[in-house]
Structure formats: C-alpha cells, structure tokens
Amino acid sequence: MVSSRTAPPERGTAEAPSREITPTLNPKGEMLWESSPSRYIAKVSLATGKEVLRPIDPDELLVGAHRDKNPIDVTAQYLASRLIQWTGNENAVKDGLRKVNLLGIKLAETLGSAMGSKAVEKRARSLIGVTDRDVFFKFREASHLSEKEVKARIEKLQRDARLLLKARGRSPRLHVLLTGATGFLGKELLAQAANDRRIERLVSVVRPESVRDPKTKEVLRVVSPAQRGALLLKRLHITGAKAKKFVFLGGDIEKPDLGIAPREMARLKKTLTHVVHCAASVSFDDTYENSFRANVQGARNALQFALGIQGAKGTKFIQHIAIETSYIHGRKKKTTAQENALVFPRNFYNNFYELTKAMASLETDYTLVDKGLRVSQLLPSIVIGHSKTGNNRGDTKVVNAPINAFGRSKEAMDALQADAVGRGKAWLIGAIALSFPGDASAELNLVPVDRVVEGILAALTVPESIGERIHLATDNRIRSDDIARITREEIGIDVRLADPTLFRNVTLPIVKAALERGGEPKLANALEKLGTIFGGYNEWGQPIHDVGNDVRILGLPVRRPNTEHAFRMLCRHNKFVQDFGKVRDLDEIARREYLWEKALGDIEHKTGRQVASLPPDEFRRFLTQRIDLKSFTER
Numbered sequence: 328m329v330s331s332r333t334a335p336p337e338r339g340t341a342e343a344p345s346r347e348i349t350p351t352l353n354p355k356g357e358m359l360w361e362s363s364p365s366r367y368i369a370k371v372s373l374a375t376g377k378e379v380l381r382p383i384d385p386d387e388l389l390v391g392a393h394r395d396k397n398p399i400d401v402t403a404q405y406l407a408s409r410l411i412q413w414t415g416n417e418n419a420v421k422d423g424l425r426k427v428n429l430l431g432i433k434l435a436e437t438l439g440s441a442m443g444s445k446a447v448e449k450r451a452r453s454l455i456g457v458t459d460r461d462v463f464f465k466f467r468e469a470s471h472l473s474e475k476e477v478k479a480r481i482e483k484l485q486r487d488a489r490l491l492l493k494a495r496g497r498s499p500r501l502h503v504l505l506t507g508a509t510g511f512l513g514k515e516l517l518a519q520a521a522n523d524r525r526i527e528r529l530v531s532v533v534r535p536e537s538v539r540d541p542k543t544k545e546v547l548r549v550v551s552p553a554q555r556g557a558l559l560l561k562r563l564h565i566t567g568a569k570a571k572k573f574v575f576l577g578g579d580i581e582k583p584d585l586g587i588a589p590r591e592m593a594r595l596k597k598t599l600t601h602v603v604h605c606a607a608s609v610s611f612d613d614t615y616e617n618s619f620r621a622n623v624q625g626a627r628n629a630l631q632f633a634l635g636i637q638g639a640k641g642t643k644f645i646q647h648i649a650i651e652t653s654y655i656h657g658r659k660k661k662t663t664a665q666e667n668a669l670v671f672p673r674n675f676y677n678n679f680y681e682l683t684k685a686m687a688s689l690e691t692d693y694t695l696v697d698k699g700l701r702v703s704q705l706l707p708s709i710v711i712g713h714s715k716t717g718n719n720r721g722d723t724k725v726v727n728a729p730i731n732a733f734g735r736s737k738e739a740m741d742a743l744q745a746d747a748v749g750r751g752k753a754w755l756i757g758a759i760a761l762s763f764p765g766d767a768s769a770e771l772n773l774v775p776v777d778r779v780v781e782g783i784l785a786a787l788t789v790p791e792s793i794g795e796r797i798h799l800a801t802d803n804r805i806r807s808d809d810i811a812r813i814t815r816e817e818i819g820i821d822v823r824l825a826d827p828t829l830f831r832n833v834t835l836p837i838v839k840a841a842l843e844r845g846g847e848p849k850l851a852n853a854l855e856k857l858g859t860i861f862g863g864y865n866e867w868g869q870p871i872h873d874v875g876n877d878v879r880i881l882g883l884p885v886r887r888p889n890t891e892h893a894f895r896m897l898c899r900h901n902k903f904v905q906d907f908g909k910v911r912d913l914d915e916i917a918r919r920e921y922l923w924e925k926a927l928g929d930i931e932h933k934t935g936r937q938v939a940s941l942p943p944d945e946f947r948r949f950l951t952q953r954i955d956l957k958s959f960t961e962r
C-alpha cells in the first residue's frame with residue numbers, strides 16, 4: 328500500500344524535513360517554475376540536514392551528470408565492472424570501490440590540512456577522482472498525514488469501489504476511457520478488450536495525426552481521430568458486433584479535461600466507470616520539457632479528469648488506473664526496488680523519461696491520498712512483443728531498436744561481400760556495429776505486452792488494487808550475455824558485449840570519427856544514439872524489481888511468461904515479419920502478423936512443441952513450409 332511518506336532516504340543520507348507536495352518557494356518567497364523537479368524533489372544539504380532552497384536543474388538528477396568526471400573515475404568504473412565479471416561478487420566489488428573512494432577522500436583531506444588550504448584539498452580530490460557529494464535528493468512526501476491515517480483513507484476508497492462495483496451486478500458492464508490507444512500497449516489493450524465481456528464501451532482519446540513527407544517534413548495530410556480509430560480496428564481485425572463497443576474521441580492529454588469537447592464531457596460524466604491513462608512520451612532521449620509536458624502534465628490532466636468524473640452528479644465512476652513504469656526506481660544498486668516504496672535513487676535516473684514518470688507517480692499518490700481519487704498504479708518493466716508470437720503491431724522502440732539495428736548491419740555486411748573493398752568495409756562495420764555496451768552480468772527485466780495488458784484489464788474489477796503500486800514485471804530476468812547468445816543464434820550475428828564505460832569514453836568517439844571520415848555519418852549517428860540510449864540499461868547495478876502484487880492482488884497466473892522464449896520470438900518476429908524495421912506500413916504489418924500467428928499455431932499443433940523451443944533451423948524449415956518468406960504469403 329502507498330505510504331504517506333514516499334520512503335526513507337537510502338543508506339548514508341540524512342533525513343530531510345518533511346513537507347507535502349506543493350510548489351516550492353525561493354528564498355524571496357516567489358513561486359518556482361511549475362514544471363521544476365523541485366515540486367517533487369528536495370535537495371538537502373548533508374552538512375545541515377536542511378533543504379537547499381535553490382531550483383533543481385533536471386540534468387543533475389541523471390546518472391550522466393555524475394560519472395566519467397576524469398580518467399581516474401573512468402578507469403575505476405571500468406575496473407569495477409571487470410572485477411564483477413571475474414569474481415561474480417557485485418556487492419564485494421562495490422564495497423571495495425567505496426573503500427577506495429573513502430581512502431581517496433582521506434588522502435585529499437590530509438593533504439589539504441597539511442597545506443592549510445581547502446583549495447588544495449579540492450584540487451587533490453579532483454585529481455584523485457574521488458566523489459563526495461555534499462547534498463542528497465529525496466522525494467517530497469505525498470501527504471502530511473500519518474501512516475495510519477493514509478491506510479484508513481485507502482481502505483475507505485477500496486470499500487467505496489467495492490460497493491460501486493457490486494452495485495453493477497454479478498457481471499458488471501464497464502465503460503472505460505483509454506488514453507494512448509494508438510500506442511504499443513494501447514493496441515494490445517483494444518485487442519484484448521474486444522473479447523472482454525465486462526467491457527461494454529471503450530472510449531479512446533486520440534489526437535489527430537499529421538502525416539509528413541519524410542524528407543521535407545511538410546504536412547501531407549491530417550488523419551482525424553475517428554479515421555485513426557477506424558484504421559486501428561481494421562488492423563486489429565476487430566469487426567462486426569465487437570467493433571461497436573469502440574468509440575474514438577478527439578483529445579490531447581496535454582490539455583485540461585484531456586482536450587475533450589464540453590458536450591462529450593457531459594456525456595462521459597454520466598457513463599464512465601473507469602479511466603485508464605496509458606498515453607505518455609516513451610522516448611529515452613527527449614528533453615526534460617517535452618517529457619514533463621507529456622508525462623507529468625499529461626498524468627495530472629488525466630487525474631484531474633478522473634476526479635471530475637468521480638465527483639460528478641449521478642456518476643458511475645469506480646476507479647482510475649495509471650500506467651507508469653517500474654523504472655521510476657531509477658538506478659538502484661544493492662536494494663531491491665520494492666513495489667510500494669519509492670525512494671529517490673542513490674544512483675539517479677537514466678533519462679528524463681524515467682524521472683518524469685517518477686514525478687507523475689508522486690502526483691498520483693498525492694491525488695489518491697489528499698484528493699481521494701480511487702486510483703491504482705500499474706508499473707510495467709521493459710515491454711516486449713507478445714509472449715508466444717513476438718507480435719508488436721509495428722512497434723520499433725525500446726528493445727526492438729538495437730535488435731533491428733543488428734539485423735540491418737548483418738544484411739549490409741552480407742551485401743558487401745562481392746569485392747575486397749566491400750569486404751574491408753564490411754569488416755569495419757562488423758567490428759563496430761556489432762559491439763554493444765553491456766556487462767555480461769547485467770539483468771534486464773523484460774515483460775511481454777500480453778501479460779501487461781492482462782494485468783491492466785484485471786485491475787478494472789479489483790478494488791483492492793486501489794492505493795497500490797503493482798509491478799507488471801518478471802521474476803525470470805534475462806542477462807545481457809543471454810541476450811547476446813540468443814541474438815547470435817537467431818540473427819546469425821556475433822554481438823559482442825563491450826564494457827559500457829570503455830565504450831562511452833573511448834571506443835565510441837574513435838569509431839564515430841572513423842565512420843564520419845569514411846563517409847558514413849548516418850551510421851555513426853545511429854550507433855551513438857543506440858549506445859547512449861540503451862547503454863544505461865545494460866550496465867552493472869541494474870535495479871531488481873520486486874514482483875508479487877500482480878499475482879497476490881490482481882490474480883494473474885503465478886507462472887510469468889518465459890523471458891528467454893519471449894525474447895527469442897521477438898528476434899524471429901523482427902527478422903521474418905518486420906524485416907528488421909524495414910516493413911513500416913502498418914496495414915502490411917497487420918496482414919503479416921495475422922498470417923504469422925496462424926502459421927505458428929499450425930507449427931505448434933504439428934510438432935506438439937512451443938515454437939520458441941524449436942532450434943532456429945528447425946523453426947525456419949517448418950515456417951517456410953507454410954509461408955513464402957519473399958512475398959510473405961501462405962503456401
């Protein structure tokens with residue numbers, strides 16, 4: 328259950344003064360910028376234990392601002408990661424690193440006091456490369472209430488929801504409003520909702536789409552929300568009576584009332600039973616401002632919208648469901664990321680996406696406890712394609728991006744084998760493109776999209792999920808070296824894991840310069856982007872996301888999907904169905920995925936084995952008996 332306090336600060340930090348979430352004032356009493364992290368996060372002096380009343384620069388909350396400070400720091404990080412691999416004992420190495428750091432601080436202090444100069448000490452610290460922060464960050468508390476009071480409030484909200492749900496009879500007919508229907512999770516939600524008898528009506532808030540010329544960026548045409556909705560249903564093969572439950576409304580999560588027209592609002596106030604807020608900006612390299620607008624302002628608007636519906640006269644509203652991410656726990660070493668404890672991560676965030684999603688979660692806590700919104704928080708880890716088929720309906724982000732890049736590099740290398748110059752170039756591409764920043768021991772938490780959406784739909788009729796943070800993640804995490812092995816087996820390329828610190832600081836700059844000189848600036852940029860965006864998720868010290876609420880509260884099956892199998896099917900899907908991201912037409916992808924799913928079903932039936940357990944060659948043999956891979960048509 329969400330606590331009144333986000334959680335105590337992590338080891339080695341002092342307790343900061345408590346205060347509920349309100350916009351911060353500067354020393355002159357002026358309100359700080361509304362979108363400042365200071366609204367959610369306090370910067371506290373380690374010396375005084377008091378809040379430092381200066382606005383927080385979003386950059387200082389990212390891991391990138393606190394590493395690679397000088398060659399000694401880089402070398403220490405590199406050696407630590409090697410040692411972890413040799414010894415297999417991450418904790419011992421990290422303890423050792425801390426001791427060395429402390430020794431460095433002592434050395435600098437001794438030198439400073441011997442010379443009687445603080446400046447000397449400072450210089451010595453920076454030369455030795457030791458880090459000793461004089462501030463720490465902590466999340467502001469969501470409420471001034473005691474644990475007991477918060478618990479009582481949440482229990483009442485759950486009780487109310489239970490009664491409201493019961494009042495709708497033994498088979499409740501639900502009216503759900505969804506944001507993010509056109510996205511990766513949203514499409515799966517529409518697909519599963521089509522067959523979910525509890526859902527009588529599903530209203531999706533969709534913004535118009537501007538189709539642009541890929542080169543000039545000129546807007547060629549605008550697809551209306553209704554047109555986007557019709558296309559979605561067609562691509563999801565939802566037709567006839569099933570299609571009738573879906574409605575598509577124009578709107579924008581960055582606007583008050585989600586940008587929904589007043590007349591529609593009046594109607595929704597009388598009919599909606601649930602809001603599922605799934606829309607967000609899932610971009611790991613976006614600016615703070617953009618991420619804030621979509622993820623924090625968007626979440627606030629959705630929460631306010633749901634509060635308005637909950638409080639309306641004659642309302643039928645039961646519950647709001649906020650989709651977040653288990654990576655709101657950021658870079659966390661040593662301790663497990665608990666489902667209900669949100670602590671500001673000692674090792675910061677990888678990117679503004681994670682940071683702003685954490686801020687949105689705090690906003691949700693506040694709206695739950697202080698405003699009394701009946702809201703559940705669901706936190707998927709890294710979402711990949713369908714557990715059995717790998718189908719992703721055209722998604723190319725997150726894990727798909729590096730896999731598609733590897734596949735395309737392999738094709739480029741194969742095409743260059745005709746002459747000696749080509750072979751040289753292919754060798755260069757292979758040497759560079761196929762090394763990926765990652766520690767062999769780093770574990771990734773991948774969860775298939777079907778499991779995530781099963782969790783979201785289950786929550787609709789589980790009032791006990793109100794006031795909870797629930798990780799929709801896996802307990803069978805996959806290691807970087809297993810990812811590299813499966814990629815090798817499935818795509819036929821020898822992905823080598825490169826030490827992330829060395830890759831960032833040495834390999835990438837050299838390689839980038841070489842590629843730019845060799846007339847390959849596009850490849851150079853793509854590699855840089857991939858390395859910087861995904862490197863952080865493959866390093867040692869990844870958080871371990873606790874799971875259990877998905878089964879205990881939502882009632883999902885205790886056997887979570889087999890991650891190795893799901894990842895193998897992601898590779899096969901991206902290779903055969905999407906041609907590593909080159910097939911972009913969503914109608915064509917929908918056609919292929921339909922055929923693919925059918926063929927996989929046939930193969931399973933014939934062999935009596937799960938397709939993911941068939942070795943790559945055998946799988947391909949069975950597949951080509953059913954599908955002509957050139958035209959991707961049924962044989």
Ligand SMILES: NC(=O)c1ccc[n+]([C@@H]2O[C@H](COP(=O)([O-])OP(=O)(O)OC[C@H]3O[C@@H](n4cnc5c(N)ncnc54)[C@H](OP(=O)(O)O)[C@@H]3O)[C@@H](O)[C@H]2O)c1
Pocket residue numbers: 506507508509510511512513532533534535536578579580581604605606607608609621650651652653684706707708709710711725
């Ligand atoms: N994918 C993952 O690995 C992952 C992991 C953990 C958590 N999550 C969470 O799951 C949710 C869905 O993620 P996803 O992967 O499905 O994202 P996605 O594929 O990028 O889709 C994002 C959706 O949000 C919509 N959207 C964005 N800004 C909007 C705005 N201003 N107004 C209306 N709609 C807007 C997009 O609409 P347009 O089509 O108009 O752009 C799209 O439907 C997010 O909350 C995300 O944080 C995702």
